[in-house]
Amino acid sequence: MALDGSFTCEAAILRFLARCPELRSNPKLVSLLQKERPISVVDTVAVVADPFLHPRYTIPILGCFRPICRKILHKVVEKLHSVGSFNSESKEYGEEIGDDDIHVIDFYVRRRRKMKLHELACLAFCRALDLAPFLLS
Known part of the structure; x- marks a missing residue:
């Protein structure tokens, strides 16, 4: 995947967990590393999205998974499409997502705070385009 062929999903996950140690206890990320076969891009994208x-986590993901970041963004967009309209918004301003919670879409949809989810998506995509302008194509 990388120009020199050195990219592996396992090394990228280990690098990501080194940059974000609070996620070392996340069962999905840990289970990927415990697989005996090489970790597939499809499995990695499904978990990292x-x-x-x-x-x-947006910037560390872009840095660690750069060769597959286009696939990650496609998966994120697919998940956002499943949310539906972003018009409904709860009037309550409840809790914000914690550092150890990685299911951002589920977190804000369950709390009916889709506008906050929209804001986070805009921020993440702006960061992605700034750090990886090749994603514009």
Whole structure:
């Protein structure tokens, strides 16, 4: 995947967990590392797409998974399409997502705070385009 062929999903996950140690106890990320076969890009994208919208994890994900970041963004967009309209918004301003919660879409949809989810998606995509302008194509 990388120009020199050195990218592996396992190394990228280990690098990501080194940058974000609070996620070392996340069962989905840990289970990927416990697989005996090489970790597939599809499995990695499925797990890494969840925390992509979290403001704390967007930049580390882009840095660690750069060769597959286009696939990650496609997965995030697919998940956002499943949310439906962003018009409904709860009038209550409840809790914000914590550092250890990586399921950003589920977190804000369950709390009927879709506008906040929209804001986080805009922030994440702006960061992605700034750091990886090749994603514009």
